[in-house]
Amino acid sequence: MAEIVFFVAAIGALAGALAVVRAASPFYSVLWLVVHLISLAILFLALQAEFLAAAQLIVYAGAVMVLYVFVVSYVGGAEEPLQQGGAARALAPVFGVALALVLCLAVGGSMLTLIDTEGAKVGSGFGSPAAIGELLLTKFLLPFEVASFLLTVAAVAAVMLARRRRGLEPDDDLAASAAEGAEA
Amino acid sequence: MSIEWYVGLSAVLFAIGAAGLLSRRSPLVMLLCLEVMLNAANLALIAFARMHGNGDGQIFALIVMVVAACEVVVGLGLIVAIYRRALPIDIDRLSLLRDPVEEEGT
Numbered sequence: 001m002a003e004i005v006f007f008v009a010a011i012g013a014l015a016g017a018l019a020v021v022r023a024a025s026p027f028y029s030v031l032w033l034v035v036h037l038i039s040l041a042i043l044f045l046a047l048q049a050e051f052l053a054a055a056q057l058i059v060y061a062g063a064v065m066v067l068y069v070f071v072v073s074y075v076g077g078a079e080e081p082l083q084q085g086g087a088a089r090a091l092a093p094v095f096g097v098a099l100a101l102v103l104c105l106a107v108g109g110s111m112l113t114l115i116d117t118e119g120a121k122v123g124s125g126f127g128s129p130a131a132i133g134e135l136l137l138t139k140f141l142l143p144f145e146v147a148s149f150l151l152t153v154a155a156v157a158a159v160m161l162a163r164r165r166r167g168l169e170p171d172d173d174l175a176a177s178a179a180e181g182a183e184a
Numbered sequence: 185m186s187i188e189w190y191v192g193l194s195a196v197l198f199a200i201g202a203a204g205l206l207s208r209r210s211p212l213v214m215l216l217c218l219e220v221m222l223n224a225a226n227l228a229l230i231a232f233a234r235m236h237g238n239g240d241g242q243i244f245a246l247i248v249m250v251v252a253a254c255e256v257v258v259g260l261g262l263i264v265a266i267y268r269r270a271l272p273i274d275i276d277r278l279s280l281l282r283d284p285v286e287e288e289g290t
Binding site for chain 1: 185186187188189190191192193195196197198199200201202203204206207208210212213215216217219220223226227230231233234235236237238239240242243245246247249250251252253254256257258260261262263264265267268273
């Protein structure tokens with residue numbers, strides 16, 4: 001049973017990642033990333049990381065992907081011809097295969113004794129919201145607070161970046177909005 | 185399933201993301217490839233957390249998710265700002281910082 005779940009989710013994750021890289025339109029890339037993220041959430045569940053699987057589904061496949069869809073439809077993601085550009089770009093697949101081989105060799109030769117097993121024995125509470133919450137509020141209180149501060153900084157930065165600024169944009173856009181304001 | 189399978193899968197996903205990051209020109213798709221790489225790292229962290237039966241790796245993965253969310257927000261804000269200034273959304277043509285001389289008429 002565990003094998004079936006793993007292979008179905010692994011094939012979903014691999015197909016999703018490959019389609020993200022190969023899709024011609026950014027919109028389809030975003031949709032394939034959702035497939036990839038849902039498959040990864042299933043893998044997290046198989047590893048008994050229940051809270052992280054839920055966070056992956058809600059935060060990533062939900063909120064972050066909606067943000068991507070909005071930006072792609074705002075910017076109007078133009079189709080981009082694949083296989084165009086210099087020699088460095090043509091060598092990217094070779095680099096990817098080489099990187100995968102090196103990483104797999106490193107994993108295979110890591111001499112970790114537990115890596116061939118299904119992992120240490122853990123209770124049913126492992127990875128549950130209660131266990132994660134206790135760790136976050138005791139042992140990892142400082143990283144938790146720093147993460148919340150980082151999120152605040154990123155939110156302020158995004159507003160500052162995407163704000164409308166006079167003098168930096170094409171004039172017709174501003175003139176149109178000014179005319180609308182004058183009429184109202 | 186042994187933990188080795190999960191770690192191997194995360195290595196392959198990371199390589200796919202890296203190859204995509206090098207081969208695409210649209211900043212939007214490059215951000216998506218970064219997401220693939222970050223999630224591959226998360227899978228390895230969670231697999232090792234399960235291997236040791238220790239929750240610390242899961243906290244690490246949670247913090248990586250937070251950092252990824254911040255990166256997405258700032259990256260998408262930059263893309264919207266580039267679009268507002270009517271610059272091309274193409275990393276090959278956004279080379280003002282690298283060679284200011286070749287920048288033409290924007």
